[in-house]
Structure formats: structure tokens, C-alpha cells
Amino acid sequence: MPVILGMILHADSYLIFWVWDTLTSHRRVAALNPLLKGCFC
Incomplete structure (x- = not known):
């Protein structure tokens, strides 16, 4: 379970980094x- 939670947290932080x-x-x-x-605004 901690591994899955870690993967979710890592994916979430990566998504935030990607959006930023x-x-x-x-x-x-x-x-x-x-x-x-x-064009993009």
C-alpha cells in the first residue's frame, strides 16, 4: 500500500510540475x- 501511495504522490507532483x-x-x-x-491566449 505505501508503494501505491508513493506512486500516486509522485505522479501528482509530476503533473503539477508539468502544468507549471x-x-x-x-x-x-x-x-x-x-x-x-x-493565438494561444
Whole structure:
């Protein structure tokens, strides 16, 4: 059971990291290219 719980917690933290990375990457791209900002906002 602790192994499954650990896997769930690890997956959850990875998902949060992935969402944060995607948002910050989007923000970086949007700052570099106003056209992309217009398309994806």
C-alpha cells in the first residue's frame, strides 16, 4: 500500500510540475512572440 501511495504522490507532483512548466513556457513564448500570444491566449 505505501508503494501505491508513493506512486500516486509522485505522479501528482509530476503533473503539477508539468502544468507549471507548460504555463511558464507559454509565458516565455508569449513574451517573445506577440502573434503566438494572440493565438494561444
